[in-house]
Structures are given as structure tokens and as C-alpha cells.
Amino acid sequence: MLTSLKPRKLVIKASKISYKSSEIHPLARFVTEEAVCLKFKIKFEDIYVVECWQYVVYVHGKGLSKFVSYADFPPVIGVAPPTTSETTKWRRRWLKQHNFIYRKQAPVWWARFFAIQFNQAPWDTVLYDWGKLINSIKFAFNEEILQQLRNCYRDNKELLVVSG
Structure with missing residues (x-):
């Protein structure tokens, strides 16, 4: 099974995503810290910043400094x-x-x-x-x-x- 069933709890965390371009890429709406954590196998606390530039996403975290494509991020609900x-x-x-x-x-x-x-x-x-x-x-x-x-x-x- 993909994940175990655990009690639900609402956790609100400050966003580590920043937009560095006046033109926001259409796929930027899918960039989430949760996806960064899974893609790079790191904890939320280990993300320093996720910068959304015009054509690329820069992920900086503990032991991590990567440019990634917007097309690496899965879609989410709550946006188009x-x-x-x-x-x-x-x-x-x-x-x-x-x-x-x-x-x-x-x-x-x-x-x-x-x-x-x-x-x-x-x-x-x-x-x-x-x-x-x-x-x-x-x-x-x-x-x-x-x-x-x-x-x-x-x-x-x-x-x-x-x-x-």
C-alpha cells in the first residue's frame, strides 16, 4: 500500500516558496514543499527556500542545491x-x-x-x-x-x- 492510515491533523507551516520573476510560469501553481520533500527525500525543516524563476525552480535545502523543471511537479487541487x-x-x-x-x-x-x-x-x-x-x-x-x-x-x- 502507498501510505498507512493515520489520524488526520491540520498543520499550518510558513511557506518556503518565493517567486523571483515578474512573469510567473503557468506550472508554478503546482510547486509545493510537500512535492519537494518527496522528490528529494528531505524533511520540510530541511528546505531553506524554493525559488520560482521564470523558467526554472531552484530548490535550496540542507545538503541540496538543485534547479528543476516546473514539469517535475505533480498537479494539486485548489488551483486551475x-x-x-x-x-x-x-x-x-x-x-x-x-x-x-x-x-x-x-x-x-x-x-x-x-x-x-x-x-x-x-x-x-x-x-x-x-x-x-x-x-x-x-x-x-x-x-x-x-x-x-x-x-x-x-x-x-x-x-x-x-x-x-
């Missing part, structure tokens, strides 16, 4: 959904990546990211929005990972019904 053009950018990015068994699909950490979002959804409406997002980008995952995400969604939905 991904466009066809943006999904094309993701697919091109995945094709360029090395050591991927499924070169036309998202990195595995994206599935972990979404499983965590399912687990942290405070209400069923938020969980539903995450599920809807996954359904819109299901091309990004192989059938096995997609099934794991569906199971995680279902388990969290049942937990929200019981605890709600």
Missing part, C-alpha cells in the same frame, strides 16, 4: 486544473528522464504524493477533489499504481465516513 498543453509538457519531461521502467509515466514519487494527499484530506469533499484530479491524469500511472491509488482513496473515504 492541468491543461492539455501542460500534460504534454509532463509527458515530454518523463521521456527525458533516465532509469524509468515506464518512460511515458510519472515518477513513482508522484503516486506517494497523491496517497499522502488522500490521507491528509480533512473532509470528504477535499478527498473527492483529489480523486477527481487523479482520474483526470490517470494516463500518468500504470494499472498497478492506479489500482493502489484507488484502494488508498477508498480506504480514506471509509475512514472519513466513520470518523465524520
